[in-house]
Amino acid sequence: MRRVLPFVAGLAAALLVAPAAWADDDLADYLEGAAAAEFHGSGIVLCTWDGDSAGTTYEVTRSGGMSMVHGAGGELMAAGGTTATRSGADWYGLEVEEWSAWALSDRYRLTDPEPTTRLGRSAVAVTVMEGPTERARMIIDEESTVPLVTEILDGEDGVFRVAVLVEFSPGPQPMPSDMPEMHEQTMVTRGPAPDRLGIEVAGYRRADTYRGEEGTLHAFYTDGLFSFSLFETERTRRLGAFEEATRFEVGGHTYRRIVAPSEVWVQWNAPDYSYVLVGDLPPDHIAAVLTELPEPGEPGFWIRLWRRLFG
Amino acid sequence: MKHPEDLLSALVDGELTATERHAVTEHLETCPTCRAELTEITIARDTVRDLPMIDPPPGLIPESAPARRRLLRPVWAWAAAGAAALALVIGLATGPGVSEPEVDLETLANRHTARLVVQPGIQTVRAPAGGG
Numbered sequence: 001m002r003r004v005l006p007f008v009a010g011l012a013a014a015l016l017v018a019p020a021a022w023a024d025d026d027l028a029d030y031l032e033g034a035a036a037a038e039f040h041g042s043g044i045v046l047c048t049w050d051g052d053s054a055g056t057t058y059e060v061t062r063s064g065g066m067s068m069v070h071g072a073g074g075e076l077m078a079a080g081g082t083t084a085t086r087s088g089a090d091w092y093g094l095e096v097e098e099w100s101a102w103a104l105s106d107r108y109r110l111t112d113p114e115p116t117t118r119l120g121r122s123a124v125a126v127t128v129m130e131g132p133t134e135r136a137r138m139i140i141d142e143e144s145t146v147p148l149v150t151e152i153l154d155g156e157d158g159v160f161r162v163a164v165l166v167e168f169s170p171g172p173q174p175m176p177s178d179m180p181e182m183h184e185q186t187m188v189t190r191g192p193a194p195d196r197l198g199i200e201v202a203g204y205r206r207a208d209t210y211r212g213e214e215g216t217l218h219a220f221y222t223d224g225l226f227s228f229s230l231f232e233t234e235r236t237r238r239l240g241a242f243e244e245a246t247r248f249e250v251g252g253h254t255y256r257r258i259v260a261p262s263e264v265w266v267q268w269n270a271p272d273y274s275y276v277l278v279g280d281l282p283p284d285h286i287a288a289v290l291t292e293l294p295e296p297g298e299p300g301f302w303i304r305l306w307r308r309l310f311g
Numbered sequence: 312m313k314h315p316e317d318l319l320s321a322l323v324d325g326e327l328t329a330t331e332r333h334a335v336t337e338h339l340e341t342c343p344t345c346r347a348e349l350t351e352i353t354i355a356r357d358t359v360r361d362l363p364m365i366d367p368p369p370g371l372i373p374e375s376a377p378a379r380r381r382l383l384r385p386v387w388a389w390a391a392a393g394a395a396a397l398a399l400v401i402g403l404a405t406g407p408g409v410s411e412p413e414v415d416l417e418t419l420a421n422r423h424t425a426r427l428v429v430q431p432g433i434q435t436v437r438a439p440a441g442g443g
Contacts (some may be wrong), residue, residue, distance in 0.1 A: 052325075162336075219424075229419070233414075240414040
């Protein structure tokens with residue numbers, strides 16, 4: 001293969017300000033409709049977490065079951081379970097063999113939609129509630145259900161990520177008839193998950209586990225709205241891009257993070273394995289997840305020496 | 312609104328207030344010039360971030376120049392040898408080894424994205440990995 005404050009609303013406040021909730025089905029319908037919609041658009045995505053920030057612009061086209069995304073970070077094509085990314089003139093493919101059915105967590109509720117307009121089109125403004133907390137605000141194109149504006153909130157009324165489409169053309173689009181010819185293609189196959197990685201972590205369900213190259217374990221967790229991948233590898237102190245990453249603490253333990261426009265990366269070393277978490281979940285969810293995963297820690301001096309000498 | 316040239320970098324850096332961010336994104340919807348400039352800013356920023364770290368050549372920094380060899384008395388030589396052996400043991404136990412795998416974000420990003428795109432979610436439109 002070739003070579004990112006706790007907020008507790010008072011019950012009284014929640015009762016006063018929480019808008020009437022819709023059933024989960026309405027949010028699920030919006031998300032499923034958006035995932036299947038055909039359109040072309042260009043937009044901006046920005047992410048900010050405690051002074052770390054990243055942003056980029058992108059163009060997206062979806063039609064005939066195929067997606068193409070072009071941005072400052074590169075090019076990506078996806079169809080079915082195959083994703084291709086381009087490096088120079090060559091395309092590199094990953095084919096996911098199997099995956100679990102998508103399901104939306106019942107912890108989210110949608111507020112009543114308010115009619116509005118966006119980019120000259122009929123739209124609705126909705127808020128995704130997680131209990132009494134506003135989790136996301138969206139302006140959704142009424143015809144296609146594609147979100148034209150998405151704001152992910154950090155649990156303290158702050159905006160963690162904002163994605164804005166500044167151009168939008170719904171309907172079938174001209175697309176290549178097939179995926180590009182791959183310079184290299186790798187099959188991603190399922191594998192067993194160890195007990196140390198929970199089936200449910202802070203409200204996220206472990207949907208699938210895959211075995212990667214060189215023994216890397218890839219556990220994919222999702223609550224239907226947000227998702228993250230947890231990669232477990234042989235313990236390493238060669239951290240690559242994480243060497244200069246921002247350090248932050250959760251539960252008295254130190255982690256490293258890299259903020260990218262569409263996702264956040266977190267790295268830590270437990271006594272026996274190294275972990276990398278990458279996902280689009282907000283900071284308060286990340287903190288909750290980290291407390292339920294293997295904790296950072298060091299093996300004893302002699303264990304480290306033994307491993308180094310004898311593997 | 313006039314072209315907000317000075318605010319575009321601040322937008323990417325997340326340094327704008329909610330009001331400023333709203334005004335700038337609203338302007339971007341109708342201004343292809345500023346959208347193009349924003350794209351150039353993000354590309355330039357990513358390019359600088361991706362530049363490799365290069366070690367300075369020997370001698371460029373005075374401290375890194377080879378120290379002049381001196382003859383040591385035997386007792387000091389033994390002490391130095393012992394200290395070196397101890398440092399080797401500590402280094403073996405605490406330092407990163409060449410056989411340890413390096414964290415490779417690009418490979419992990421591709422694997423995450425490959426699984427992510429087969430299901431709905433809050434961000435059905437995703438920027439390619441590495442944009443930050």
